[in-house]
Amino acid sequence: MAVGLTEDTTPGWRQDSLEDLEAGLLLEAVHRHYGFDFRQYSPASLRRRLNKRMVDEDLGSLSQLQDRILHDEAVMERLLLDLSINVTAMFRDPGFYAAFRQHVVPLLRTYPYFRVWHAGCSTGEEVYSMAILLHEEGLLDRARIYATDMNEAVLDRARSGIFPVDQMKAHTTNYVRAGGTAAFSDYYLAKYDGALFHRWLTDNVVFARHNLATDGPFNEFHVVVCRNVMIYFDSNLQGRVHDLFHDSLVRRGTLALGAKESMRFTAREEHYDILDQQWKLYRKRT
Amino acid sequence: MTRDVDTRDENREIVCIGASWGGLDALRVLLAGIPASFPMPICIVQHRGDENDVELLIEFLSKVTELSVEEPEDKQPLRPGSVYVAPAGYHLMVNSGYTALSVEDRVRYSRPSIDVLFESAASSHGRHVTAIVLTGANDDGARGAQAVHRAGGTVLVQDPDTSERSEMPRATIATGVADMVLPLEQLADELVRRSAEART
Numbered sequence: 001m002a003v004g005l006t007e008d009t010t011p012g013w014r015q016d017s018l019e020d021l022e023a024g025l026l027l028e029a030v031h032r033h034y035g036f037d038f039r040q041y042s043p044a045s046l047r048r049r050l051n052k053r054m055v056d057e058d059l060g061s062l063s064q065l066q067d068r069i070l071h072d073e074a075v076m077e078r079l080l081l082d083l084s085i086n087v088t089a090m091f092r093d094p095g096f097y098a099a100f101r102q103h104v105v106p107l108l109r110t111y112p113y114f115r116v117w118h119a120g121c122s123t124g125e126e127v128y129s130m131a132i133l134l135h136e137e138g139l140l141d142r143a144r145i146y147a148t149d150m151n152e153a154v155l156d157r158a159r160s161g162i163f164p165v166d167q168m169k170a171h172t173t174n175y176v177r178a179g180g181t182a183a184f185s186d187y188y189l190a191k192y193d194g195a196l197f198h199r200w201l202t203d204n205v206v207f208a209r210h211n212l213a214t215d216g217p218f219n220e221f222h223v224v225v226c227r228n229v230m231i232y233f234d235s236n237l238q239g240r241v242h243d244l245f246h247d248s249l250v251r252r253g254t255l256a257l258g259a260k261e262s263m264r265f266t267a268r269e270e271h272y273d274i275l276d277q278q279w280k281l282y283r284k285r286t
Numbered sequence: 287m288t289r290d291v292d293t294r295d296e297n298r299e300i301v302c303i304g305a306s307w308g309g310l311d312a313l314r315v316l317l318a319g320i321p322a323s324f325p326m327p328i329c330i331v332q333h334r335g336d337e338n339d340v341e342l343l344i345e346f347l348s349k350v351t352e353l354s355v356e357e358p359e360d361k362q363p364l365r366p367g368s369v370y371v372a373p374a375g376y377h378l379m380v381n382s383g384y385t386a387l388s389v390e391d392r393v394r395y396s397r398p399s400i401d402v403l404f405e406s407a408a409s410s411h412g413r414h415v416t417a418i419v420l421t422g423a424n425d426d427g428a429r430g431a432q433a434v435h436r437a438g439g440t441v442l443v444q445d446p447d448t449s450e451r452s453e454m455p456r457a458t459i460a461t462g463v464a465d466m467v468l469p470l471e472q473l474a475d476e477l478v479r480r481s482a483e484a485r486t
């Protein structure tokens with residue numbers, strides 16, 4: 001279904017706006033030629049990001065941008081980076097990690113072995129944070145963590161385990177607020193302008209490409225963490241991804257969303273119990 | 287190419303307010319003058335120094351207005367007579383009657399940014415947007431106000447002389463898109479008057 005082209009489209013695109021028509025055609029072209037499907041992303045952010053790419057490429061319309069994208073892969077790569085808003089941090093929302101320790105860790109202790117899926121993990125800060133938390137709770141050996149993103153470039157950075165050293169101060173503050181029990185600097189070596197995190201943290205982590213808009217379930221999980229990813233999707237695509245997570249979770253499995261995302265307004269609401277309202281931790285009903 | 291009566295969400299009226307330095311007081315006066323029966327949703331971006339005290343801001347505003355004030359979640363339907371204050375650290379955008387939050391980069395040092403809110407409203411709600419620029423010491427809102435103007439919406443600006451800091455109102459006025467420049471005390475009345483007009 002093409003956005004902006006017919007009456008019966010994804011919510012939120014204006015029928016009477018030329019820019020929205022051009023945006024719809026561009027997304028259709030990107031999908032057909034490159035396979036990336038942004039047609040069900042939330043128009044509010046998309047308009048901004050497409051506009052940014054247009055301005056940065058020195059172009060005057062989205063139609064011109066479409067032409068450039070189709071004929072120059074480098075422009076597509078830059079667009080992909082723009083669209084996949086990769087902003088992240090270690091122990092982002094410290095309260096979330098504290099709530100995870102309180103509500104989810106006790107359940108994880110009852111499993112001899114469990115699997116965690118970080119969907120939309122970006123450059124990996126969230127994954128290293130979780131590995132550190134599980135290590136401190138004595139659970140890292142029992143965990144297998146799958147960290148996925150649609151964008152290979154950010155996964156490469158996540159695999160490297162190297163993060164900008166100038167961010168360590170902010171990460172350390174978050175770590176302490178999140179209930180960290182050691183010294184944050186125990187987990188990395190500072191070298192030049194990079195902080196290299198210890199390899200053993202990711203011994204049980206698999207980084208892999210997975211696109212929530214187009215790929216299906218690939219394993220069964222005890223915990224699915226998907227934070228600040230679905231806010232970029234429209235409600236149809238959010239529905240698809242919620243189905244995917246529900247199918248991927250074991251009975252009584254935990255779903256973690258971003259602080260301002262919620263199950264309210266989704267069709268899956270009755271399929272979960274609320275573990276923590278503020279930090280958006282949900283447990284799949286049996 | 288006009289349509290018959292259009293009840294789609296993006297064609298509903300919406301008010302977007304941007305405030306920075308001195309905004310607390312200005313918002314207090316403005317919201318206190320708007321009755322509970324006000325027929326449009328109101329979205330607010332207030333720059334905050336501290337990242338974590340939006341709750342306090344909401345508590346404070348709830349005490350001075352009959353409107354219901356809340357911190358929205360993502361994709362929340364916008365209700366008339368309700369006030370939505372951008373959460374700390376998120377851009378607040380609107381799209382066809384719903385909120386859309388984003389953690390993308392700060393826009394000229396701000397997240398939330400007034401420009402981001404205004405621009406989203408302009409592309410989605412077009413001429414049905416009323417944007418208000420209140421007191422502040424930077425130029426956030428000026429670009430967004432231009433987008434609102436281009437889309438056929440209305441731009442109201444707090445009179446710089448009644449503003450604790452006049453830079454932000456002045457920046458918008460300088461772009462030439464202000465439909466009216468009003469003393470703080472008259473902004474609420476103007477909004478109420480316009481909403482009555484929009485209904486008839």
Ligand SMILES: C[S@@+](CC[C@H](N)C(=O)[O-])C[C@H]1O[C@@H](n2cnc3c(N)ncnc32)[C@H](O)[C@@H]1O
Nearest residue numbers: 084088120122149150151211212213227228229
């Ligand atoms: C703002 S980051 C969130 C990072 C991290 N989860 C956090 O909360 O800090 C959003 C990530 O979602 C990814 N993403 C966007 N659309 C996706 C899709 N369809 N499938 C998988 N990942 C996607 C982007 O590439 C980006 O890395």
